[in-house]
Amino acid sequence: MFAHYLGLAARSLARNAGLTTLMVVAVGIGIGASMTMITVVHVISGDPLPARSAHLYIPHLDPRPKDASDNLPTDDLSWPDAQALMRGGGASLQAMMSDGLVMVRNSPSEPAAHASYESARYTTPGFFQLFGVPLVQGRGFDEAEESARAQVAVIDATLSQRLFGTSQGVGRALRIGEANYTVIGINDAWNPQPMFYKDLGAGHGFGEPEVIFLPLSTAMANHLNAGHTACWAKVPDAADTLTSPDCSWLQLWVELADAGAVARYRQFLDNYWQHERARGRFTRHVPPELFDLRQWLARAKLAPGDVQLQLWLSIGFLVVCLVNIVALLMAKFLRRSAEISVRRALGATRRAIFAQFAMEAWLVGIGGALLGVLVAGAGLWTVRQRPDDYARLAHMDLTTLFYTVTLAMGATVLAGLLPAWRACRVAPALQLKSL
Amino acid sequence: MIAPILASLSRHRATTTLLALQVALTCAVVCNATAMLVDRLAIMSPVTGLAEDRLVVIPDVATHVDHLVARHQDDLARLRTIPGVVAATAMESLPLSHSSFGMGIRSTPPGPDAGAEVVASVYAGSAGTLRTLGLDLVAGRTFNATDFVPASASAGESDFLKLHAVVVTRALAHRLWGDTTPVQSIVGRKLYRDGHPVEVVGVIDRLLVPEPGAEADENLSMLLPIQPGGNWTMFVLNTAPELRGRVLKDAVDALNASDPERIVRNADTYEGMRGEYFRRDRTMVGLLIASALGLLFVTGLGVAGLASFWVQQRIRQIGIRRAIGATRGQIRRHFHLENGIIVAAGCAAGTLMALGLNLWLMQRYELPRLPLGYLGLGMATLLVVGQMAVYGAARRASTITPVAAIRSA
Numbered sequence: 001m002f003a004h005y006l007g008l009a010a011r012s013l014a015r016n017a018g019l020t021t022l023m024v025v026a027v028g029i030g031i032g033a034s035m036t037m038i039t040v041v042h043v044i045s046g047d048p049l050p051a052r053s054a055h056l057y058i059p060h061l062d063p064r065p066k067d068a069s070d071n072l073p074t075d076d077l078s079w080p081d082a083q084a085l086m087r088g089g090g091a092s093l094q095a096m097m098s099d100g101l102v103m104v105r106n107s108p109s110e111p112a113a114h115a116s117y118e119s120a121r122y123t124t125p126g127f128f129q130l131f132g133v134p135l136v137q138g139r140g141f142d143e144a145e146e147s148a149r150a151q152v153a154v155i156d157a158t159l160s161q162r163l164f165g166t167s168q169g170v171g172r173a174l175r176i177g178e179a180n181y182t183v184i185g186i187n188d189a190w191n192p193q194p195m196f197y198k199d200l201g202a203g204h205g206f207g208e209p210e211v212i213f214l215p216l217s218t219a220m221a222n223h224l225n226a227g228h229t230a231c232w233a234k235v236p237d238a239a240d241t242l243t244s245p246d247c248s249w250l251q252l253w254v255e256l257a258d259a260g261a262v263a264r265y266r267q268f269l270d271n272y273w274q275h276e277r278a279r280g281r282f283t284r285h286v287p288p289e290l291f292d293l294r295q296w297l298a299r300a301k302l303a304p305g306d307v308q309l310q311l312w313l314s315i316g317f318l319v320v321c322l323v324n325i326v327a328l329l330m331a332k333f334l335r336r337s338a339e340i341s342v343r344r345a346l347g348a349t350r351r352a353i354f355a356q357f358a359m360e361a362w363l364v365g366i367g368g369a370l371l372g373v374l375v376a377g378a379g380l381w382t383v384r385q386r387p388d389d390y391a392r393l394a395h396m397d398l399t400t401l402f403y404t405v406t407l408a409m410g411a412t413v414l415a416g417l418l419p420a421w422r423a424c425r426v427a428p429a430l431q432l433k434s435l
Numbered sequence: 436m437i438a439p440i441l442a443s444l445s446r447h448r449a450t451t452t453l454l455a456l457q458v459a460l461t462c463a464v465v466c467n468a469t470a471m472l473v474d475r476l477a478i479m480s481p482v483t484g485l486a487e488d489r490l491v492v493i494p495d496v497a498t499h500v501d502h503l504v505a506r507h508q509d510d511l512a513r514l515r516t517i518p519g520v521v522a523a524t525a526m527e528s529l530p531l532s533h534s535s536f537g538m539g540i541r542s543t544p545p546g547p548d549a550g551a552e553v554v555a556s557v558y559a560g561s562a563g564t565l566r567t568l569g570l571d572l573v574a575g576r577t578f579n580a581t582d583f584v585p586a587s588a589s590a591g592e593s594d595f596l597k598l599h600a601v602v603v604t605r606a607l608a609h610r611l612w613g614d615t616t617p618v619q620s621i622v623g624r625k626l627y628r629d630g631h632p633v634e635v636v637g638v639i640d641r642l643l644v645p646e647p648g649a650e651a652d653e654n655l656s657m658l659l660p661i662q663p664g665g666n667w668t669m670f671v672l673n674t675a676p677e678l679r680g681r682v683l684k685d686a687v688d689a690l691n692a693s694d695p696e697r698i699v700r701n702a703d704t705y706e707g708m709r710g711e712y713f714r715r716d717r718t719m720v721g722l723l724i725a726s727a728l729g730l731l732f733v734t735g736l737g738v739a740g741l742a743s744f745w746v747q748q749r750i751r752q753i754g755i756r757r758a759i760g761a762t763r764g765q766i767r768r769h770f771h772l773e774n775g776i777i778v779a780a781g782c783a784a785g786t787l788m789a790l791g792l793n794l795w796l797m798q799r800y801e802l803p804r805l806p807l808g809y810l811g812l813g814m815a816t817l818l819v820v821g822q823m824a825v826y827g828a829a830r831r832a833s834t835i836t837p838v839a840a841i842r843s844a
Binding site for chain 2 (some may be wrong): 021022026029033103105115116117133178305306308309310314315316317319320321323324326327328329330332334335386387388416421
């Protein structure tokens with residue numbers, strides 16, 4: 001019976017080839033456009049570190065005084081607060097960090113390479129284990145190096161290749177700003193997207209990861225440029241900006257293994273806040289918070305307004321296309337009322353009529369799905385040409401392919417339900433009389 | 436005429452409702468998309484105040500950090516020798532350059548009755564900036580050699596405190612001293628930052644801020660006679676429009692030849708830079724136009740498809756009407772009118788949907804209120820599309836002969 005209905009449906013569609021093409025094209029474009037934008041939004045809201053994200057938390061304080069203006073970013077911590085949380089928090093793993101753009105050259109002992117600006121992350125030793133950074137050679141820096149402000153660096157394998165002609169650059173030296181650093185570790189292929197650990201308030205959640213990792217204390221001692229520093233009070237001596245309690249520029253991430261550890265950390269955070277308030281700080285009375293990674297990303301609202309509008313636009317387009325198809329299928333099916341009546345009179349059940357006509361809708365769905373995959377592929381290609389930092393992530397994978405096909409089939413079968421139902425409700429006697 | 440059409444439509448209630456629903460959805464989306472489109476186009480067309488078609492911009496990063504002020508002056512001297520270069524300057528930012536620096540200033544010295552602080556965008560540039568950018572000086576004078584101070588690091592506050600002269604835009608002058616003050620009388624007045632007075636020596640017509648917001652006509656900016664001294668700087672060259680390509684190439688080559696270690700990237704004409712700044716908006720504009728046209732097209736095809744079904748379904752009835760005296764024109768008008776009724780009903784619902792959609796967009800994406808004129812425009816467009824779409828089917832219906840009435844359907 002299935003093959004028979006398939007044949008009937010195909011013949012019926014072929015009879016109105018123009019109309020069939022129109023329906024398939026409408027479904028295809030609607031599905032393709034929606035899937036393009038759904039994929040983009042999916043990519044933007046993906047889990048950056050699936051293996052670890054469940055246990056990563058970020059504490060949040062609002063250290064600004066009552067009268068500070070509201071438009072200053074407050075997602076970062078000041079140096080004294082970050083220090084205190086690191087010391088007393090009792091997290092199993094933790095790291096505080098900031099980032100900046102540094103000028104990199106080869107040290108005089110190496111063959112000359114063209115100078116370039118590279119993004120660097122300044123952090124504490126826990127960073128590599130906390131985020132599972134794969135070190136393919138050497139090691140990360142340790143507490144001794146951090147406290148001694150050692151001139152050591154972990155760099156990315158591609159940077160090593162460019163500077164030294166080998167991806168195994170441990171032991172070589174590079175110059176950052178005016179100081180020389182020894183490479184002690186090489187990391188490879190660590191690129192969580194979105195880059196949750198960055199100051200997301202600064203706008204860029206996607207893109208190339210940092211290629212240089214330096215001890216935070218060393219970076220501070222060498223006055224390397226530090227990302228987005230926000231101050232809410234005048235710092236008497238500009239040289240003290242980074243250590244001032246009135247300037248925020250650090251991110252602190254902690255690993256908390258279970259609910260008990262989370263509760264203990266919350267308690268600690270609260271105690272710290274109360275303690276500082278007693279000293280006259282935190283006059284805005286915004287209680288401290290502890291976000292897990294997903295909450296943090298949701299809070300950052302990484303999907304740009306334009307992308308969301310485009311998503312709604314594409315969904316609106318799909319809905320109009322589907323209503324269009326419902327109307328066309330309905331008209332088409334009801335025109336065949338006479339044929340339906342004859343079949344019914346000869347003993348076909350309503351269910352059989354329904355199956356026959358649903359099959360026709362389903363065939364349109366298959367055509368629409370195939371076209372939709374092509375349109376989505378083309379759509380994602382155009383998204384990748386955009387200048388935005390999320391753009392190059394927009395690829396179709398098996399999951400999105402599966403969803404595209406499912407959405408197309410589901411949508412058209414749904415669109416075919418009403419017409420097919422109306423078709424199977426045709427009253428045979430009335431129609432047969434008028435034949 | 437209308438009563439029989441309504442009666443016949445009531446026999447296709449489901450299909451008619453679906454078609455009207457489709458028209459309503461299309462109307463709602465197209466009205467809002469058009470409004471968004473017009474907003475975007477307004478955002479994309481700010482007047483910068485620059486001689487845009489004569490400018491070439493070369494961002495330069497020095498990898499050695501000593502004597503940068505002198506180095507930039509040397510580079511400028513080198514660039515000025517390139518044939519075709521009329522004027523050249525070094526700046527830290529430009530309108531639509533993404534790099535902005537704002538500074539709070541007042542029209543009065545600090546004190547109990549000090550005026551309100553105005554945040555102005557600051558452009559620091561070396562000698563010749565006004566001439567290079569082609570700014571329109573409406574009062575006062577340009578900077579002279581004694582006005583300039585070398586930057587200590589980048590145009591920060593400490594440099595401002597060394598200045599004694601500044602050029603402001605008309606908009607900034609009006610903000611500081613009131614809209615009615617003539618610009619001629621503003622020359623010679625003082626503005627203050629942290630109690631430090633600086634004299635306004637000239638007023639320019641307009642100079643857009645580096646990153647204009649939705650208003651797209653923000654000109655609260657001032658030009659400071661500071662010779663840039665950071666290692667990130669922009670050389671701006673003024674040349675004849677047709678020479679820009681060659682001048683751009685010669686300038687990049689000359690800079691690279693003088694110091695192979697420097698990083699010169701994204702050198703472009705100002706128009707190219709401006710295009711890059713609005714690339715996202717252009718994408719959005721393209722998508723909005725494509726979706727609106729696509730929706731109208733799909734709806735039009737839907738109308739055409741349904742109409743042709745209905746004509747086929749009613750061959751016998753049409754034949755009977757022709758047989759009892761209806762003219763071809765009457766048959767044709769029947770289908771056009773029928774379509775007009777459905778589309779009008781759809782548009783009526785669509786207007787409400789458009790307003791609802793607009794309310795939601797206003798809340799969620801802070802879009803402006805939908806001007807009601809767009810609703811009329813959307814309705815008119817859909818009516819025209821509907822009439823065009825039904826034309827073919829109506830014509831075919833009118834060619835049905837009375838004899839069809841007695842043939843079997």
